Amino acid sequence: MTKAQTSSLRLRDVLSILFIISIGVAFSIYVVQYPQDRIVERFISYSKIINAILQHLYIVAISSALALLTSVPLGIILTRPRFKKYSTKVLTVVNIGQTIPSLAIVALFVGFLGIGSKTAILALWIYSLLPILNNTLVGILSVEPSVIEAARGMGMPTKRILYKIELPLALPIIIAGIRTAVTINIGTAILAAFVGGGGLGDLIISGNNVSRWQILMLGATLPALMAILADIVFGVVERRTII
């Protein structure tokens, strides 16, 4: 990629990020400044929206970070020669976890963790394991065998091959996995509201309860915009790590 291309891409990304943020801000201002009626006015304020967003982000950040901290090391271990044979089995198990509907997972965890954001975080963690684990495996395994052979043949110790060769080369694919996980998590984190975990899902539930479309739409639109935003930001990071 030439320099001109990267800079024009960056400009486009910055513009779309600004555009998405301004839609979210404009819609929030509209709802707060021109409430449909007194009920909406009572339910919505700037601080309430900001609180919900922060809560939402907190749940997503913690669960994604946990997924990252478990999936990447697990992926690395499963690509080592001694454990390679287990990689498909582990992937199958994680895959099955992914097929269970997210709401079911959240409900399941309420059973032994009770209600609160902890339950939501745990459910989301399990949910985002797969994309990161899968991409870590694929990323490391897709490094050219000749590159590894050359490194070994020249006398690089196995650990240094991992840090200096395998991980840097797998990085774009691992980041793509994180991108998928975070984007999905932002959407799924709405379910946290159903177990008392807070977040933007609260707005949907309240909006639904009081039958006010403005509140409901805000609760639905903001996570969607945040997901798109995360997708763009991680896309930029991913592109920058590609050689």
Place this chain on the structure above:
Amino acid sequence: MIRFEKVVKKYNYQDKAAVDNLDLHINKGEICMLVGPSGCGKTTTMKMINKLIKATTGKIYINEMDIEKVDPIKLRLDIGYVIQDTGLFPHMTIAENIATVPMEKGWDRNKIRHRVDELLELMELDPEIYRDKKPKDLSGGQRQRVGVARALAADPPIMLMDEPFGALDPITRGKLQDEFLRLQEKIGKTIVFVTHDMDEAIKMGDKIAVMRDGKLVQFGTPNEILSNPADEFVSELIGGNGSLKIMNLIKCKDIMRSIPNIDVDNSVDEAMKLLLKLGVRNILVTDKGQGLLGYVNYDSLANHKATLKELLKPIGETVTPKTTLQDTLSKMFSLGRKTVFVSGSRGRVDGIITMDDLLKAVSDNDQSSDIIA
């Protein structure tokens, strides 16, 4: 330098040994070519030297030191390694790639930077242009050059090369082979070079080890192998035109004949007398003032009664003492002449080679290899 003693490599999933009871001695400063069809055990043999593959039984010695007792990482840091796909690290710059082994060895930054530039220049790649490029910005031939530079970085005494030029087009391959031979004259490494291409083995090797089914079929100089193939298999590897390939091994200086000269002021009769006396067919004509003027030959002297000056023929294009007989032959074809002069430096003729000389050199070689040696 490198010695295999009854080395066997058996893989668990195979009944037959990949390398079977191999004895091989590679001398210091020599290029030893391991040649044979796929699956003959040549790559396995090579990789046992730097312990990428562990021998099942038998011993391998480097400088009389049993490599089993050497730590593999330490061993590999002192053995250059070049592979067919170059194995360059795509996320690192050319300089970082070349610096791999010096970095592992903990060299000083300045020393590394110096060494990288020195190697790039040695490989005829301008450091200013290529230092900070990524491997993907280079052509296949350039990448392979960087691969060789990387292997040479810490100046290891031994180099292992696994079909390093195998993936290149014929023109680039030939060029890199020539370059590498020239380089080897300067650096004098002990090189183990794996190839399936007998022509490459003949061209590059000081010694050739022909392998089949894990066994060493024949070991010797290219000349010995071309003139005395051990069996059908080796003959087949050489191909039908072994004589032609021998022409690639012999240089003009090995067979050229010296040629007398005569001053241009002499008469034709005197020139004729000299020819008959020396038993040659050609004679150079010189002039005290202008040096070499040209030559005359027996036929022209016999048919004409003129002065030497009138009968003079120009020397024309020459070959050098280092030109191979094959190139000399093709020169003769392209010039449409049966004789060609050998000239080491401008304006001097060191000798002459005729078509008959070429025929004789090749046919002699078929019977015994001593003639050339």
